[in-house]
Amino acid sequence: MQDQFKSDYVILKDELKNVRLSHSSGAADTSSRASANYSPGTHTSAPGRTADASIRHELQKQLVNAITKSDWPxxxxxxxxxxxxxxxxxxxxxxxxxxxxxxxxxxxxxxxxxxxxxxxxxxxxxxxxxxxxxxxxxxxxxxxTTNWKRKKQYTFDQDKFVPGETPVAEWVTRQYKRLQAFEPNGSAELVNFCLLGLMSGEVEYKAKKAMPSLDLDISTLINVLEDIVDKTRPGRTKYRQAITTPAPKSDGDNDSGKKPLSEVKCFVCKKYRHTFRNCKKTIGVMSEEIVDMPT
Known part of the structure; x- marks a missing residue:
C-alpha cells in the first residue's frame, strides 16, 4: 500500500512539474513575441494587460448592474x-x-x-x-434641520430600555442612530454613557460592572446587555403584594350598626330614648319584688 502511495505521489509530482514547465515556456513565448513586435516609436499593450483590463471592465459592468437592480433605501x-x-x-x-x-x-x-x-x-x-x-x-x-435634531433627541430620551421587551441589538442600534443625529461627533464613551442612562438602575449597574471601560464600541455594550438579559432576567421579578393587617375597629365602629338613642323605644312604657332595662317602671316593679320576698 505504501509503495502505491509513493508511486502516486511521484506521478503527481511529475505532472505538477510539467505544468510549471509548460506555463514557463508559454510565458517565455509570450514575452518573446511581445519583444519581436516591439519597435521604437510604437506602443503596443501586452496581451496580459489587455486581458486584465477586459476582466476589470466586465467586473465593473456587473457591479453597476447589481447595485442598480438592488433595493435602494x-x-x-x-x-x-x-x-x-x-x-x-x-x-x-x-x-x-x-x-x-x-x-x-x-x-x-x-x-x-x-x-x-x-x-x-x-x-x-x-x-x-x-x-x-x-x-x-x-x-x-x-x-x-435643528427641528429634526430636536425631535430625534426627544425620541431618544423617551425610548427606555426594558429587558425582554425589545431585542438588545435592535434597541442599541436604533438609539445609536438617533444619537448620531444630534451628537454626530460624540465619542464612544459619550455614546455608552447616554445609552446606559436610559436603563433602570439595576441594569445600568450590572452593565457598568461587566464592561471593562466605557470607551468601547456599541458591539461590546450589545454583548454585555444580551448576557445580562439572558442570565439574570433583571426587571422581571414579580414582587409579592404586601400583606396589610387591618386596623383594629374602634368602639364607634362597633356601634355603627345600632339605632340612635332618639329612635330607641321601650316596649314597657312605650316611650323613646331608653330600653326596658332602663325603664323606671321596670326598675320599680323589680324593687317591690325584692322587698316582698320572705326572709
Whole structure:
C-alpha cells in the first residue's frame, strides 16, 4: 500500500512539474513575441494587460448592474426619517461598486418620495448637475434641520430600555442612530454613557460592572446587555403584594350598626330614648319584688 502511495505521489509530482514547465515556456513565448513586435516609436499593450483590463471592465459592468437592480433605501422627509442612513448607503454603494454619479442622480427620482421628491424636482429646475456630492450636501442641509435634531433627541430620551421587551441589538442600534443625529461627533464613551442612562438602575449597574471601560464600541455594550438579559432576567421579578393587617375597629365602629338613642323605644312604657332595662317602671316593679320576698 505504501509503495502505491509513493508511486502516486511521484506521478503527481511529475505532472505538477510539467505544468510549471509548460506555463514557463508559454510565458517565455509570450514575452518573446511581445519583444519581436516591439519597435521604437510604437506602443503596443501586452496581451496580459489587455486581458486584465477586459476582466476589470466586465467586473465593473456587473457591479453597476447589481447595485442598480438592488433595493435602494427610500427617503420621504416625513415621520421619523433618517436622511443620514440614506446618504451613507449611497456613499457605500458608490465607493464599493464605482457606480457613476449619473446613475445615482437618476435613481433619486425613484427612491425619493413624498415631500423629498417634491423638493428634489423643484431643486432640479434651478440646479442642473449630475454630481452626487452636490445632491448629498443639499439633502443634508434640507433635512438635517435643528427641528429634526430636536425631535430625534426627544425620541431618544423617551425610548427606555426594558429587558425582554425589545431585542438588545435592535434597541442599541436604533438609539445609536438617533444619537448620531444630534451628537454626530460624540465619542464612544459619550455614546455608552447616554445609552446606559436610559436603563433602570439595576441594569445600568450590572452593565457598568461587566464592561471593562466605557470607551468601547456599541458591539461590546450589545454583548454585555444580551448576557445580562439572558442570565439574570433583571426587571422581571414579580414582587409579592404586601400583606396589610387591618386596623383594629374602634368602639364607634362597633356601634355603627345600632339605632340612635332618639329612635330607641321601650316596649314597657312605650316611650323613646331608653330600653326596658332602663325603664323606671321596670326598675320599680323589680324593687317591690325584692322587698316582698320572705326572709
Amino acid at each position: 427610500k427617503l420621504s422627509g416625513q415621520v421619523e426619517y433618517n436622511h443620514m442612513d440614506f446618504v451613507h448607503w449611497i456613499d457605500t454603494a458608490r465607493r464599493d461598486s464605482h457606480v457613476p454619479d449619473e446613475v445615482i442622480v437618476l435613481k433619486l427620482l425613484t427612491i425619493l418620495e413624498g415631500v423629498a421628491l417634491i423638493w428634489y424636482k423643484t431643486m432640479c429646475m434651478t440646479f442642473h448637475t449630475n454630481k452626487w456630492t452636490f445632491w448629498r450636501g443639499a439633502i443634508c442641509q434640507k433635512f438635517g
